[in-house]
Amino acid sequence: MKRARNFNAGPAALPLEVLQRAQNEWLNIEDSGMSVMELSHRSAEFEKIHNHAIQTLKEIMEIPDNYEVLLLQGGASLQFSMIPMNILKDGKRADYVLTGSWSEKALKEAKKVGETAVVASSKDDTYTFIPKVTDIEMNEDAAYLHITSNNTIYGTQWKEFPETGSVPLVADMSSDILSRKIDVSKFGIIYAGAQKNLGPSGITVVIIRKDLITDNDKIPSMLNYSIHSKSNSLYNTPPTLAIYLLSLVLDWAKEQGGVEKLAQINEEKAKAIYDTIDNSNGFYKGHALSDSRSHMNVTFTLPTEEAEKQFLKEVKEAGFVGLNGHRSIGGCRASIYNAVPLSHCLELAAFMKKFQESYSAKETQAL
Ligand SMILES: Cc1ncc(COP(=O)(O)O)c(C=O)c1O
Incomplete structure (x- = not known):
């Protein structure tokens, strides 16, 4: 079989070595006599895979100890809502930089939750560029500043990130996570749907600074970072196959x-x-x-x-x-x-x- 020269935007190409390893382990994972999809998500075998994925991501992205990695569902799109629901507090305003359709969609969801503002945009120029960090009308009292680090549709990417002081910088890194070195400590939250650089669709990685995870009973459990954090992202049945493939992609990235x-x-x-x-x-x-x-x-x-x-x-x-x-x-x-x-x-x-x-x-x- 000849491998396709795959330039899909996501779901996208996966490393051949990952697919081959998954094929080798397809019928018998960790000597269990079962495929990974047949394991209980509460089993020791699955827990090992799950924790390995989280640990490997922490290692290769050099994620500091005051951050947590959550593995969630609902795609990057659900984060558009979860972020404001969890960290846009009453009386505060969330700031958005518009650099393409995905940041527009993120803003649209945040508006349903609380007060928002657009603090820089390249919309009038059909999103041909990323605004200069010095052109962002920074609000020192904002709940957070949201950016889209790579704009999948328009083909633009942030080269330097704004210094936001005590305002958490929140970044949708769906289409460039793991493609370059990032100083995670500059961000409050980094999130990414897996289906471009991390694995198959069905899993979303959320890297969140621990102080941003606060208890709030009013937020539905499945949309509540605190609930997911307390259960090590195993509050409900996770997409076990996607998490397994994520762990293989992360091993591959490390080997590269x-x-x-x-x-x-x-x-x-x-x-x-x-x-x-x-x-x-x-x-x-x-x-x-x-x-x-x-x-x-x-x-x-x-x-x-x-x-x-x-x-x-x-x-x-x-x-x-x-x-x-x-x-x-x-x-x-x-x-x-x-x-x-x-x-x-x-x-x-x-x-x-x-x-x-x-x-x-x-x-x-x-x-
Ligand atoms: C930058 C960016 N954000 C968000 C999304 C939406 O992701 P999902 O389909 O996982 O909800 C995409 C999808 O391509 C994207 O490229």
């Missing part, structure tokens, strides 16, 4: 040399495609301004709708998967998460060059 090494490879991967865009004499046009370019989602357009249609048709025929831009904005997008190998990015860059040559030659002939 950790986040620093992954960041180095990700930079090389992104450079191969961005260089192709920049050297195409305007044939390919990147959506993001260069200082805001994402190393995870490369978004670009072609000179005409017809050229774009032809490109998407031919790239698919050539065995590249998932190059269509998000349905809300169109265009093209290459999602190059940790598990996408450098070779696939180099092959895509070579295909893009070849396509440009043949398309331009046909255009010239037609004149």
